[in-house]
Structure formats: C-alpha cells, structure tokens
Amino acid sequence: MPMASPARIASLLASHGYNASREAVTLLAGTDDPEQALVLAVEATPDDELVLTADHVNAALADRRATERPAGPSESEDAPHDTDPHDPSVSTGTNPAESSTDGGDVPVETRGSNSVSRDQSKQSISVAQDITGQSTGTGEYDDFVTVFRDRYEKLAGQLRGRVQHRPTTSLQSSQGGGEAGLVGMVNDIRSTASGHWLIELEDTNGVFPCLVMKDRPIADLVDELLLDEVIAVEGGLSDDGSIMFVDAIHFPEVPRTYSPNTADRHVQAALISDIHVGSDEFLEDAWHRFAQWLHTDEAEHVEYLLIAGDMVEGVGVYPNQDEELSIVDIYDQYEQFCEHLKEVPGDMEILLIPGNHDAVRLAEPQPGFDEELRDIMSAHDARIHGNPALVDVEGVKILMYHGVSLDEVIAELPEEKASYDEPHKAMYQLLKKRHVAPQFGGKTRVAPEEEDYLVMEEVPDVFHTGHVHKLGWGKYRRVIAVNSGCWQAQTDFQKSVNIDPDAGFAPILDLDTLSMTVRSFN
Template structure:
C-alpha cells in the first residue's frame, strides 16, 4: 500500500514492532518509493533494534547496509538503552508498593492483598514471544459517565441542593435493602424505646466529653442525631466516617425519642461476592498517570524506554493505554512553580505532550482523563478539555473524557479517577487506614463509601450538576487513580485498586511536603485474568 503520509509510516513501523525518530519518518515519507524505503530501513536496522533511526534510513537509502550502534538496543550512540532488562531480555518487573525487592519501592502491601504481582521476572513466559494478533476489529471499548459537554451547574444554591439530593437518593438506594429505613421526620414521631434505622448524609460527627461519638444524619426530610457509645465496639468504624458521605445507622430510640442509640453502622460498600468481568482473549492494558510534561523533573528517558518497550513483541498484547490525568505540569498550580518549569507556556506543554504520545504505537487504543494540573476547571467532575486543547492532543484518535469516567475494555469495567480526594482521605483517616505510602488503602475507603470524593468543602472542589457524577453506582472491576505520585495496588472485595505512580522525579515543592514519588512505573493489566505486572523503566 502507498505510504505517502507520516502517519501511515508510523503505523506500518508500529505493526512490525518498531518506534521511529521523527526525522527518520520524514526521510521515509520523502523517498521516491516510501514502501521500498521502509522495507530497506527495517532490513538495515540491527536485529535487536527497537527504534528506526535516521542513520538506519540513510543507510538504506544510500544502500550502505546495516548500521551498528554503540548501545545494545539499537539506539543511537550516546542515547540511553531502551529499558532495564533481565537476563532473558525482558524489562524489569516490580511487585509495587510494599514488597521489598531490588526493583521496586518498599511500603506496605502484604502478599495476601497484592493483585497478581508475579513472583519472578520470567513468570509470563506463556505469552512472551508468542504471536499476537493486534486486530482492531476484536477490540471493544466504551466510555460511560462522561459529562464533557453536559455541564448544567451555574453555581447557584439550588444546584448544590440538586447534586446532594441525587447523591442521597442513589447511595441510600444501595442501603435500603440492608436496614429498615425511616425518614428523619418519621423517626422523630416514633415512641421512645423503639427500634429504628435511618439513612442519611453525615451532617456532623464529633466526640462527646464522655468519649462517645455523636453523628448527625440528614435526609430529604430533616436531620436526626445518633449516639455511638464507646463500649459498642464501633470505634474502628467511626474512625472511617467522613463528612457528607452516605451512612446507615441502626439502633434504639431514647425514652424521649430525641436521639438514636446506635447498635450498628453501615456504609454503602462493595458486595463481598460478585462476578468480575474479563476479556475472552489474552490482551493487556497499561495503566499510567501523572506524566507532567513541561516539568524540569519529567523523566523523559524513562518515558522513551516505556514507549520503546511498547513496540517490542513482548508488549504486543498491550493494546490499551489508560491515562488517569495530569498529562502536563500546568502553570500556577502551586507556589513558585514557574521556577521548576522546563516549558512555561501551557499550550506548548500540551504540544510537547502530544509529541511524546506519538511515541506510543499508533494502533494503541488510548483513553485520557484530566487531573488537577491540567487546563480544565479544578472542580470535579472535570470535563475532558476544551476544543483547542483537545485538538492539540488529537494523537492516535485518543479518547479524551471527563474525570471521573468509567471505561469498559473488552468486558472489564475500569473506573478512572485522577484522585485529588485521596489527599483528603489520607488527612482525615488514621494512618493504618490511609497513607501516601499505601495509596490503594485510601482507594478502598472510596470504594466502601461508593463515592470518589465524599467530603465537600475541603481540598476537593465539587461542581454542582443535575446529577452527582462522583457516585460509584456500578461496582468496577478495576479502580485506577493517580495524583499522589505513589505506586500501590491491592484488591478490595475483588475490585483491583491501582494507583499507578508518576513520570516526574521529586520536585523542590514535593521535597517541602515530604513526597518521595514513584516515577517511571507502568502497571500492565491482563484483561483476561485481571492479574497485573508492574514494569519499571527508570
């Protein structure tokens, strides 16, 4: 077929497992017979090359034969090797946050709640080197909960009322089958000593002088207080309560019917037994986030190793790339950020990001959501960029959707959320329940509450809409976040929670707030088994 365009040449090289330098692509496109030139350039490249270089093309056009490079991976002299490799040539794998080994960080996920972390770098031999059919016709990808272009909020008080009413109705519906719910006004009219249960949004929670806890719940009819006695054994549950989340309380009314003595507390939660989805073939998705192009600390070498690896036969099953926000570093996000910028213009940052995204194989299905560093409103849900920036990032027909969004990938339901609310969860809850070293545990709390940003009025800004797009109405198979720049994963009631780290080394600002990022990691998810391997490219 004719190869007159750069895009066709990139796609043809990708189908053969090669990346290419931009100048090399331009030389091929300008050849009298682009198809023949491409064949000759591939023939001129060393057997272990991952990238077609300008030297390979010139050698082919000049009929000078193969070109030798100093590096063992076919990269131009002086360039970094394609990726850290094991003895068998495979990229280094790591078990992720919490497992001490030579290639990964050490933090705190136990062996029992790791999700498919493989014990040795060669444990995926069944798929390595085998032929893989990257047939786009076999792919199935659908996006749900995308509010881009559907924002209705004006910021009026009535808009907030509508949002919280929708939150209450949908989350209380998940609890009504578990408790004999009565509205607040009905409970107030019940005789003292009666058994009662109420579902409401947490309006207040505080400790009493006696060491008990007073929780005020609000529904659409009013508010009602519940007292949790310290000897009830519910302290562990009370520790997890956040303002504005939906909660059910069961107990007994006081003699004067003025307060409900709580016997049990219930979150909407995820069912303990459920059927997970799965692809009917061996296919994989790479889960990444927080690329931060434009920052002086963007790890460009690691990114190139990652994209080079994506062109290898070993990575042929990686047909999907899901990016959970912060494509660029942004401008004015934190104090003195301009001193740490490599690119100071926001549009130029996105243009540069688009160039890096072109290094990904052209036939990869890409889904992107924004984050708090991106050029969209900070209030969540965040729409998927304006038309000008979408046009800049129009690479490989990427799907650019809102934050959060649900993505169905060949039968696997993935909830993508950038993760700003994780800061709030980690700040409010005890360290053993949520911490930056174990970000997946904070994600467990969001799953338990069935809402990605339950607390209103703190660090997480919420935009009022006709419906609350932040409710986790349908339980996902995979929950993918970023934001905190820490790698961690585990399973909560069969939901795989993954925080995918970042592609930015430590900035001065991060040093000031004691953040030590996990940069250059790519969790690779098997969509047929929901097992996961984390690849390290730094």
C-alpha cells in the first residue's frame, strides 16, 4: 500500500541505516509502492554516501534494481552504564556520566545500531500554550495595560484564597485600625530612613503602601521581591488607615500538595539548549558524540529531544560577534544546524523553541520561526513552537523557557538565592512567582499582548531552561528544575563578562519516574 506519511518513510529508512533529503522523501511518498521504491533507492545509493537524494531515487526507479542491501552494524562504542540510577535532589558538581563514543564515524540521522527501535505509535507530544500565530500587540499604551491587567487577574486568582483581600480603594477609605489583606503587583520597593522596607502594591484600582519592619522574620522575603510580580500581604492598618503594617507575605507558589505526573511506560527525553551552530566555539565533535550515542542500545529509550533555544549563534547579538563566527550568514547557520539535526535518529520526536540568539523577535513571548526558517529546519519534521511553551510529553508537563529572565533574577537577588553557579535556584524563584519573566523594563524585553503568556497558570512537572550556559538541576516542591548548559566553549565575549560555560552535557530525564541522569560528551 502507498505510504502517505514522510515520518513512516523515515522510519523505514532507519531500518536500512539511511537519511534522505526532503525531495527524496517526497518522491518516495508519491510512488505506487513506496516501500519497494525505498528498497530500490537504498540499493542504488553508493556505500560512501550519507544522504539518499532525489537523484538516487530517480536512478533507482529507472534501473528497477530490487536487491536489498542490509545496513551494517554500528561502529560506535556504547557509552558506559550509569552507576547511580537515582536522581539527586540537586546538582552536586560531581562528574556526570561520560560517553565513550569517539565521534570518529559520525552517524547521520538514522545511522547507528540497528537494534535500536523506537515505537513511534506510542509517542505522544503536544503543546498547550504557544504565542506563535497569536501575537496581536502593536506596542500601544493600551496593549501594556491589557497584558499587566491579565497578569494581575491570573495570579491574583491564585492568591485571593489565602488572604481576606480588600481593594486598594476600600483600604484608602477605611477609618483605620483592624486586620487587612491585599493582593497586588509590586509597584515599588524602597528602604526608609530607619532601615524598614516600604512596598507599594498596585491592584486594578490604585496603589497602597505596605511597611515591612526590619526586625520581622518576613523581612528576608523582601530580598526575593521583583518589581511587577504579584504577591499577597496580610497585616494591620495604621490608626489613620494610610499604611499597612505587614505580618505575612504570600507568593503564588507551587502548592505543597502538588503531585507530578509521570508517563505510563519507561521512556526518556533528552533536554538540551544553546547549540550555537555558527560560532567558532561550537563543540561539533561533542555534538557528533551525542548524536552517535543516541543510536546506541543504551539510548534506546530516549524518544524525545527537547531543545530550549539558541540553535544558532546568530549575527549582531553582541559587540564584535562577527570576529567569533565560523558562519557569517544567518540562513547558512540554520542550514548547518539542520545538517547536525539530521544526525539524530529519525524515529525520535524533536521539539524546538527559540532563544535570544535566534532569528525571531527579542521581546518575550517569542513566536516560533517564520516559514522560511521552518523550511530550512525541516529535518525529521521537528516541531517548532514559541518561547515559552508548555509541552505535554506522554502526560508529563514540561515548561520550556529559554531563560533570558534568569539574568534579571540573578542580578537582583542575593547570591545565596540566585547565582550563575546554581542556575536552578534562580528557576526556583520563578516557580515561586509562577511567572517566567516577572520584571518589566530591565534585561528582559516583554511584548504587550492580549494576555500574559509568561504566567505559569499550570504547575509544570519539569521546568527546562537554558541561556546562562551553566548546568544545574534540582527539585522545588517536587517540580524538577533543570538548566541544561550549552554546546559552545568559552568565547572571548564570555571571558570578558566572566562566564565559564558548562558545555557538552545532555540531561536525560526518565518520564516514568522523573529521575534524571546527566551525560557528558565533551
């Protein structure tokens, strides 16, 4: 029977150890007997060719040769088995599992161990929320009012059950005294002459001042506050009703009762980011070792590859970047990235979101790539979505966010609560605030839309980021937070800003247990 699905053809190619160009797949899909045509094309392709092309298909159909040549065994050496199958609660700085593949015989798409077979019929992946194709913002003042009002309403809805909320207009008209609660957006934070903290909270009606005394236990929480985040406070009103003395601060938070979801079978996902193809410092050999390992028996359960942005190095992202580029044209960078993506097994599901080096708008939320770039990155029919994206992988909710706001969190908060050496702690703060980029007007550009796509309306089971080029992972109230490092060695620019990257790592997540192993390919 004719096979209409290119994915099915790619799966059959896997059994023969071949990759095919998009044109070749189209030709095969259009024949009366695609399976027989595929066998003919494989036979017609020279042994030293890595990609089955349209010319090979046309020649095979003309010659009518039907002898099947079975693929040879993989020449790659399997990576060693992990000595500890359990997921540590936080990253410890110890050496992750090493891969012993040498990258000398680079696999392309489906090359590798033919004993590896992934059952695509059981694979399930979908995206719950994505800005792509939904952007309506024009940059007008009213657009900003709309997005911040939406943020307030979404997060206030999570907080109103914890305090006896009274609108600012009600507090302002109060005679004073008595207990009160308020849910508001942080409008300002400043210290008084006596060293206390004055926080201005804004709701949809107005602004009200709230005083946190420096000797109260909650004073430490003020260090965690960012402008524009939504919190709730409880306390007592002054006698004249002009100010609230705060006794408690509440964040939207991950509920302590939250129970994560897991997959119904043993299946794994590789979580990576920041490939930076086109950079002089792109770790091409490490990428080859990673892709080759995905073809080994040890990786047979790795059925998903989730990439959290910065597929390419980009052009003009930072001063004098052109001096550090191996590929100076942005479209050529994506062409080369697609070639590297073809090394990944064809029966894996791949999902991509953009980052700040990618050729999309910098303001978040970022839509997925335009049609021209999607056509370039066509390998394996990879799924392309916006940044951030809430991805459902066999029932496990994975929030993918590139992570530009981590710079903001790390800059604003004390080092013990957020640092580049432990990026997962900065991610904990975003989980606590239930927003991936709370502060407006700083390092993170925010686009005004009809709704705030950056709010974490649902609690994710896994929070996956990149951007800071540091490896770190841990659990916050049973939510796994992982920053997956990068595939780029230290650049001169990174040296100038004191960034020492963790490069060539691939966190591998068990979706049925939510345990994680980090492998090194550098």
